Amino acid sequence: MKFPTAVCAAVVALAVTAAVSLRAQQARTVKEGVYTDAQAARGKAIFDMRCALCHGERLEGAAGPPLAGEVFLGPWDSEPLAAVFDKINATMPADTPGTLAPQQVVDLVAFILQANRFPDGKTELAPAAAPLEQIAIVASIPRAAVTNASPTAAFPATGTLNQVMRGILFPSSNVLFDVQTRDPSAGSKGGVARADATTTSTRYGDVYSPWQVVDAAAISIAEIGPVLMQPRRCENGEPAPIDRADWKQYVQGVVEAGRAAYRASQMRSQDAVSEATNVISDACANCHRVYRDVASAAMRCTPP
Numbered sequence: 173m174k175f176p177t178a179v180c181a182a183v184v185a186l187a188v189t190a191a192v193s194l195r196a197q198q199a200r201t202v203k204e205g206v207y208t209d210a211q212a213a214r215g216k217a218i219f220d221m222r223c224a225l226c227h228g229e230r231l232e233g234a235a236g237p238p239l240a241g242e243v244f245l246g247p248w249d250s251e252p253l254a255a256v257f258d259k260i261n262a263t264m265p266a267d268t269p270g271t272l273a274p275q276q277v278v279d280l281v282a283f284i285l286q287a288n289r290f291p292d293g294k295t296e297l298a299p300a301a302a303p304l305e306q307i308a309i310v311a312s313i314p315r316a317a318v319t320n321a322s323p324t325a326a327f328p329a330t331g332t333l334n335q336v337m338r339g340i341l342f343p344s345s346n347v348l349f350d351v352q353t354r355d356p357s358a359g360s361k362g363g364v365a366r367a368d369a370t371t372t373s374t375r376y377g378d379v380y381s382p383w384q385v386v387d388a389a390a391i392s393i394a395e396i397g398p399v400l401m402q403p404r405r406c407e408n409g410e411p412a413p414i415d416r417a418d419w420k421q422y423v424q425g426v427v428e429a430g431r432a433a434y435r436a437s438q439m440r441s442q443d444a445v446s447e448a449t450n451v452i453s454d455a456c457a458n459c460h461r462v463y464r465d466v467a468s469a470a471m472r473c474t475p476p
Contacts (some may be wrong), residue, residue: 201308202253205293207282212292215283218276222265231287236266240287242312249311253297254304255435257281262440263383269440274299329404333412333473336399340392341426345452347389348433351445356382386437386445393430393452397423406473413463413475422459429455 200206220229226236231244238244248256261277263269272280278299286292297304331339362381369375380388400423404412413419429452436444463473 202290211282212286215279245311248309253307259438334407344389344392355442390434397427410473425455
């Protein structure tokens with residue numbers, strides 16, 4: 173296992189390469205009829221009984237998020253169908269996670285595909301990771317790459333690049349690295365506010381479950397792309413090198429690492445998140461080697 177300060181010898185775009193390789197292995201998409209109508213019907217029966225109260229009778233969202241439309245599909249674009257299966261299998265229903273059988277889970281996936289107007293076919297989805305990894309989710313509006321991100325004048329930068337790192341990436345990464353030695357499944361289940369606490373952070377420190385905290389940390393890293401592509405100064409006054417190809421590649425690597433961590437978190441697996449932290453460590457180290465770990469602070473953010 174690697175920690176944030178570890179010396180890394182990974183190639184520059186390890187996270188991006190891994191993501192591209194995974195997508196290259198996906199031989200089919202959900203547009204090709206990967207489930208049957210009968211399977212979706214079974215899934216609807218399960219949904220009506222176990223899921224509709226939170227997600228809405230029409231999957232429009234209620235206490236839980238919507239499961240139909242671009243709001244749902246957008247974040248899953250290009251991900252394997254196994255990712256949705258893992259999410260449901262490990263975390264749903266919210267009040268009794270892990271109580272659905274694998275066959276029930278994959279039937280629910282079939283119903284969600286049908287509700288999102290993907291065509292049915294002649295073969296049922298199998299409740300196994302390998303075949304589901306071969307099927308890619310396709311959204312009508314693809315997820316935008318960070319290389320296309322453009323800053324907006326309505327939200328000028330406030331902090332230096334160093335401050336952004338310390339305020340967002342450093343604490344969020346630490347939450348994920350803590351999973352290496354502390355299983356979020358153990359101990360507090362969250363949902364508790366301490367009325368007798370003397371500080372706000374102590375009072376609300378256990379409001380979210382440990383796994384929800386890990387989810388949030390991974391999401392903050394996965395969503396960091398536009399922030400890192402925004403014009404701002406480094407701590408030494410130099411402009412952040414947002415126009416350089418290698419910087420864009422490093423940012424994409426961090427974003428992909430965050431997405432990998434989030435997917436691992438959805439599996440509610442300490443081992444899976446621990447493995448994902450290796451990718452985060454590598455992605456950060458790739459950039460640090462070029463732009464931070466130089467002879468003096470005055471040279472940081474300066475193209476090599």
